[in-house]
Amino acid sequence: MKVIQIFLIGCLFLITVLGGCQSKTPEYTTATPEGTIRLYIQAQCELDAEKLAGCYVEEERERVKADAERGFEQLYSFSVENLKVEVVSQTDSTAKVKVRCDKIVSPVWSKGEYRDVYKNQVSQFNLEKQGNEWLIKTPN
DSSP states (O other): OHHHHHHHHHHHHHHHHHHHTOOOOOOOOTTSHHHHHHHHHHHHHTTOHHHHHTTBOHHHHHHHHHHHHHHHTTEEEEEEEEEEEEEEEEOSSEEEEEEEEEEEEEEGGGTTSOOEEEEEEEEEEEEEEETTEEEEOOOO
16 A cells, blocks of 8 residues: 555645646747747738737838738638758848748638648748847848
């Protein structure tokens, strides 16, 4: 009986210790070019148009949010795998960031039962520093 009690206490201890070590979703910010792009991708995966628009320069946010809302209405889910973010160039006020990943898209009509996988997709982003934030700026 004592062995069972020690075993159960040991199991509870392990569950408590391991449960406290679970990884949390990283908190990305716009303080760096890489952070901005990771926040942008996180917003896409969460289908969060407001968060996505916040990654853009002020003058583009309204348009980006409206476009994202229309696009997200068509998606059941969006995710990325094998993400690689590379700052290609950076000055005090501008940066270019290249993203390579696999995109997994599930349309709303499929309710998650169907998905398209786009392997090795590459995108490049132009960022501009405004105050203490690095924000995406679409080319003219």
